[in-house]
Amino acid sequence: MAEMTALESMMEMGFSRNRAEKALALSGNEGIEKAMDWLMEHEDDPNLDEPYIPPQGNALGMAEKTGTGEAELNFEENSSQIQQNTALSEEEKKEQLRRLEELMKQRQQEREEREKKDEINREKQRRKQGQELTMIRQKLQEEEMRKIAEDRRKEKLEDIRAKQRVREKIERDKAERALKFGGGVMAMATPTPSTPAIPQSTQTPPVKREYDECRLQIRLLDGTQLTQSFKSREQLxxxxxxxxxxxxxxxxxxxxxxxxxxxxxxxxxxxPLQELGLVPSAVLIVCKK
Structure with missing residues (x-):
């Protein structure tokens, strides 16, 4: 579809042809915005709706004052005005027509160059926006990867801390058992006052001993043997x-x-170990499932 002229655009907006032509011409053919400003300033003119009659004179000068698009569109009209101008000789008419053609070509070339520059600027803007969008996506991906890595690091650190707490508990249990076991040895080494022997007939039957600890010998899958003590009430x-x-x-x-x-x-x-028959000592073998 051909590009709509300024005159057609104003008529499409609801202005009459006479008003549109007069506003465009008298505002210097500098576009619709200037023409509308002119109409607002001359809204009360009594001859506003009369047909526009261009002034007679140098049609080439009129073409030079017009904008690029209007000059090209009014080429035939300007040429006609030159031909109808009786004040000019044939040589002068030919010269003005030649200059008018050169002016039209110059305007067309300038318009094409502007369009090329506009297209280049639009392409640059499009590429810039594409690069910015790519950078935003990369930044979001990097932030997401950092968040995932941080979550994994926290999970690993928490797992290490949990194992460390278990090891510390085992070490505390070992220390308590060692302290208790050492105290028992010292008690056995301390001499006690001798007591007279009790006749066999008066001795009470021995009481079944309750063991507080369980000493386990553990054989691992690789053949390594470990010896460790646990409380008899601890679970397996x-x-x-x-x-x-x-x-x-x-x-x-x-x-x-x-x-x-x-x-x-x-x-x-x-x-508990006591219930499983592992007290006071037992051998446990580690086997694969």
């Missing part, structure tokens, strides 16, 4: 956790006794 799960911390394959194993042969189940993990 504490022994399993201890084994997990001692070997690389943390989870894929079971605990069993060789004699009598018994593989402990998940339910047994919640039972």
């Amino acid at each position: 799960a504490a022994v399993r956790l201890y084994v997990q911390l001692q070997q690389a394959d943390n989870d894929n194993f079971n605990l069993m006794t060789s004699f009598p042969r018994k593989v402990f189940s998940e339910e047994d993990m919640e039972k």
